[in-house]
Amino acid sequence: MNIRLFELIEPLEAGRSAAARLLKWDGSKYTPTAEKVTVHDFVGGHGTAQDRGYAFFSDQSKCWEVLSGLFTQEYESIV
Numbered sequence: 001m002n003i004r005l006f007e008l009i010e011p012l013e014a015g016r017s018a019a020a021r022l023l024k025w026d027g028s029k030y031t032p033t034a035e036k037v038t039v040h041d042f043v044g045g046h047g048t049a050q051d052r053g054y055a056f057f058s059d060q061s062k063c064w065e066v067l068s069g070l071f072t073q074e075y076e077s078i079v
Contacts (some may be wrong), residue, residue: 015044
């Protein structure tokens with residue numbers, strides 16, 4: 001599984017998608033790369049431009065899915 005830190009370029013609404021830039025470790029901090037991706041939210045994460053979070057590239061959906069970071073989840077727990 002490929003998990004990466006990203007920074008939103010535009011706002012992300014819960015259940016939607018948004019443009020983001022993948023980040024890389026430069027030896028002392030994470031810095032933006034030129035690699036732009038679209039991150040998709042399927043769990044209720046949301047944020048504004050420049051918010052950071054983690055995403056993984058899903059073998060099932062074939063897209064970058066938000067894992068964590070950003071703001072508190074909006075959807076109710078299934079339990």
